[in-house]
Amino acid sequence: MTATICPPGTAVSGPCYPSSLSDEAWGIIQPVLPVRDLRKGGGVRKYGDRLVLDSIFYVLRSGCQWRMLPRDLMPWDAAHRWFTKWRRDGTWDRIHDALRRQVRIGAGRDPEPSAAVIDAQSIKTSEGGEARGFDAGKRTAGRKRHVIVDTMGLLLVVAVTSASVQDRAGGRTVLARLATDFRTVSLVWADGGYANFVDSTLLSWARDALGIIVEIVKRTDDVKGFKVLPRRWVVERSFGWLVRNRRLARDYERLTATSEAMIKVAMIRLGSVRRITGGARAGSLPR
Structure with a gap:
């Protein structure tokens, strides 16, 4: 995918890709991200959450190998490490479930x-x-x-x-x-x-x-x-x-657990965030 330069004032400076989060999408997903626990070493880290997501979304959307992640995103091993960490600690599940409830409420449905x-x-x-x-x-x-x-x-x-x-x-x-x-x-x-x-x-x-x-x-x-x-x-x-x-x-x-996590990441990006921002039609069954 070809990169463009992010507009001034956005959370990420430098190249943007078609898979990158827009400011509107970032504003939706940021509140449901886990809060870092300073007592467990969760303070300031080298790469922000938005760059983590943009790097993982690039792999998801482009289908490239982790090692082929562009240099202007995260180092591939760091991106893979955060993807795996969030799979193991349930972060992807929590983000996915929170956004799904938000979509349902926005459509006038019960959260569950x-x-x-x-x-x-x-x-x-x-x-x-x-x-x-x-x-x-x-x-x-x-x-x-x-x-x-x-x-x-x-x-x-x-x-x-x-x-x-x-x-x-x-x-x-x-x-x-x-x-x-x-x-x-x-x-x-x-x-x-x-x-x-x-x-x-x-x-x-x-x-x-x-x-x-x-x-x-x-x-x-x-x-x-x-x-x-x-x-x-x-x-x-x-x-x-x-x-x-x-x-x-x-x-x-290689692992089925990784496949399941990647499916949830796709649903976060396409099924939930795009619904909330109006990027996908919200047609559904009457129930």
């Missing part, structure tokens, strides 16, 4: 959702790394992203597994996390792949063990060709948001 949509996406991987397999149905060698989003398409839960893991098996994982983290959700829409006769207990298990109704949205037999299914297009759009970032067009990460 009552309904959601589940789906899975198979994605190719680079060589190496854990949890790689083959999805025979999609004919894809790599990993699978199991996600649950709210009715605005904002991420609630994500689990990255081998592509060989069946949607129903991955569905159990993310539904269990959903029940723990979002007790307000009582209804989840899914496609027919989650109700296959081989694992017909998934729907009853979700109802009896988790208190969640999984409603299957099926294509009617009399409809031919492509058709946007109600309740289903929201999660497809969320997958579209993810792959706009070249780092997520393929899974380059």
Whole structure:
């Protein structure tokens, strides 16, 4: 990506990239960043939070290797170190969740959702790394992203597994996390792949063990060709948001935990910040 010079008076002086935070976006994300604890060595550091985010967003958006981070941003090892630190200490989760609530409140919704949509996406991987397999149905060698989003398409839960893991098996994982983290959700829409006769207990298990109704949205037999299914297009759009970032067009990460964190970073940038600043349309389902 080509850099331009940041306007005078912005928080960062020097080159700006298309992936860099605007002043408006920075004003939204700054209040939800963790406060540094001076007693734990969290005082003044060499690189500010905005530069940390701009450097990580550059890797996400461009898809470059960490070692190829431009010299006018952070040193690559420092940027990678902060990305990993925030993954391990839950900072990415806290930023993501705070911004998601802000988007929902701004749209006139309750902070926590009552309904959601589940789906899975198979994605190719680079060589190496854990949890790689083959999805025979999609004919894809790599990993699978199991996600649950709210009715605005904002991420609630994500689990990255081998592509060989069946949607129903991955569905159990993310539904269990959903029940723990979002007790307000009582209804989840899914496609027919989650109700296959081989694992017909998934729907009853979700109802009896988790208190969640999984409603299957099926294509009617009399409809031919492509058709946007109600309740289903929201999660497809969320997958579209993810792959706009070249780092997520393929899974380059060695660890699945890193893949999950990178997905949350993408949703922070595209799903939440752009919604608040008006950079993305806020269409959603009426619930």
